[in-house]
Amino acid sequence: xxxxxxxxxxxxxxxxxxxxxxxxxxxxxxxxxxxxxxxxxxxxxxxxxxxxxxxxxxxxxxxxxxxxxxxxxxxxxxxxxxxxxxxxxxxxxxxxxxxxxxxxxxxxxxxxxxxxxxxxxxxxxxxxxxxxxxxxxxxxxxxxxxxxxxxxxxxxxxxxxxxxxxxxxxxxxxxxxxxxxxxxxxxxxxxxxxxxxxxxxxxxxxxxxxxxxxxxxxxxxxxxxxxxxxxxxxxxxxxxxxxxxxxxxxxxxxxxxxxxxxxxxxxxxxxxxxxxxxxxxxxxxxxxxxxxxxxxxxxxxxxxxxxxxxxxxxxxxxxxxxxxxxxxxxxxxxxxxxxxxxxxxxxxxxxxxxxxxxxxxxxxxxxxxxxxxxxxxxxxxxxxxxxxxxxxxxxxxxxxxxxxxxxxxxxxxxxxx
Numbered sequence: 518x519x520x521x522x523x524x525x526x527x528x529x530x531x532x533x534x535x536x537x538x539x540x541x542x543x544x545x546x547x548x549x550x551x552x553x554x555x556x557x558x559x560x561x562x563x564x565x566x567x568x569x570x571x572x573x574x575x576x577x578x579x580x581x582x583x584x585x586x587x588x589x590x591x592x593x594x595x596x597x598x599x600x601x602x603x604x605x606x607x608x609x610x611x612x613x614x615x616x617x618x619x620x621x622x623x624x625x626x627x628x629x630x631x632x633x634x635x636x637x638x639x640x641x642x643x644x645x646x647x648x649x650x651x652x653x654x655x656x657x658x659x660x661x662x663x664x665x666x667x668x669x670x671x672x673x674x675x676x677x678x679x680x681x682x683x684x685x686x687x688x689x690x691x692x693x694x695x696x697x698x699x700x701x702x703x704x705x706x707x708x709x710x711x712x713x714x715x716x717x718x719x720x721x722x723x724x725x726x727x728x729x730x731x732x733x734x735x736x737x738x739x740x741x742x743x744x745x746x747x748x749x750x751x752x753x754x755x756x757x758x759x760x761x762x763x764x765x766x767x768x769x770x771x772x773x774x775x776x777x778x779x780x781x782x783x784x785x786x787x788x789x790x791x792x793x794x795x796x797x798x799x800x801x802x803x804x805x806x807x808x809x810x811x812x813x814x815x816x817x818x819x820x821x822x823x824x825x826x827x828x829x830x831x832x833x834x835x836x837x838x839x840x841x842x843x844x845x846x847x848x849x850x851x852x853x854x855x856x857x858x859x860x861x862x863x864x865x866x867x868x869x870x871x872x873x874x875x876x877x878x879x880x881x882x883x884x885x886x887x888x889x890x891x892x893x894x895x896x897x898x899x900x901x902x903x904x905x906x907x908x909x910x911x912x913x914x915x916x917x918x919x920x921x922x923x924x925x926x927x928x929x930x931x932x933x934x
Contacts, residue, residue, distance in 0.1 A: 518821075522579070524790075525581055525780075527585065532590060557602075564606065566812055567579055582616045597631070615635065624669030625669075641669065641673070645699070649689075651663050684708065688727060691727075693736070730868040742754070772828055772843070775828065776827055796850070819925075823925075826918075837906045838905075846862065856927075858926040859922045
């Protein structure tokens with residue numbers, strides 16, 4: 518198991534309270550037991566583990582995403598002390614690339630200078646214009662956050678730093694209005710994540726929406742794909758197109774490549790992707806800590822290993838699907854149910870099938886004839902894909918990893934099944 522990207526929770530609390538948040542507003546309340554900030558001792562142990570892993574597994578560069586909670590709550594002084602610890606890697610010719618995901622409320626000119634001096638790429642969490650963003654992204658007094666986020670974005674812009682945004686889908690929002698709003702804010706790159714839901718909680722969040730997920734994303738894709746200016750890079754769509762054209766990204770929601778990301782909690786625990794917390798209380802806790810374990814030990818951690826292999830450890834239905842190499846079974850978090858563990862397709866399976874076949878056909882329509890002849894690429898309708906799954910599924914054997922997928926189901930279901 519080769520880990521190259523680490524999401525480091527330098528703060529475990531947040532200064533806002535998004536209603537959909539997988540960290541604070543689902544079942545898992547284990548954050549309450551975490552130190553509020555990462556300590557110097559934990560940081561030192563973590564950097565030593567990275568050096569060890571780089572030597573043992575020939576890692577040339579680590580991608581470190583500063584995360585939370587809200588990472589800027591750590592404060593400038595402690596953040597600089599944290600970053601300084603990584604000099605030992607650079608002294609051993611191991612690269613370190615820092616990024617940060619922030620809600621933007623604390624960004625000012627002073628922080629922008631810190632980002633510049635330390636080459637920290639900054640992404641801001643923003644769901645769209647005020648009337649869209651403030652539906653879900655509220656503070657602890659249930660007040661909207663857009664105006665304060667925009668102030669932080671304007672600081673980035675004033676200091677000539679690129680502005681990238683990370684959003685969560687809002688099926689109440691008009692896609693055209695949303696896309697034009699991001700363009701008007703001069704966003705350089707964006708991504709809109711699926712809301713983190715699984716089979717246990719999907720219906721409670723999907724009542725009375727204005728669009729199906731596939732309708733919403735298809736409209737967004739067409740607006741972006743047909744936009745002659747192409748001013749905005751859209752990560753989800755870029756990843757889908759890359760896989761359609763033969764690539765294999767390791768992004769969480771796309772492709773069959775291994776997912777070489779781990780999360781470091783403020784107490785030094787090494788865990789899988791943090792959105793898995795929606796699956797239950799302390800779901801990601803497996804007692805692997807930088808003070809006691811090497812990174813390579815994570816290969817023995819059931820949930821981290823499953824996440825690492827989640828692009829290929831998929832359900833039988835996924836194995837029968839003609840777009841598996843593009844979709845990769847969808848995000849592992851979205852496959853969970855108390856009854857079957859992870860032995861399910863994504864809760865968004867049907868929407869993914871509609872969206873990806875639409876994107877693939879639009880891409881094919883825009884490829885030169887000689888490319889189509891050379892590659893044999895052909896259009897695939899949603900209806901044809903369903904037929905292929907139906908015809909292929911009976912011949913697909915039970916995967917050898919089924920026991921692992923189902924080992925995460927809740928105990929109360931084991932007595933029934």
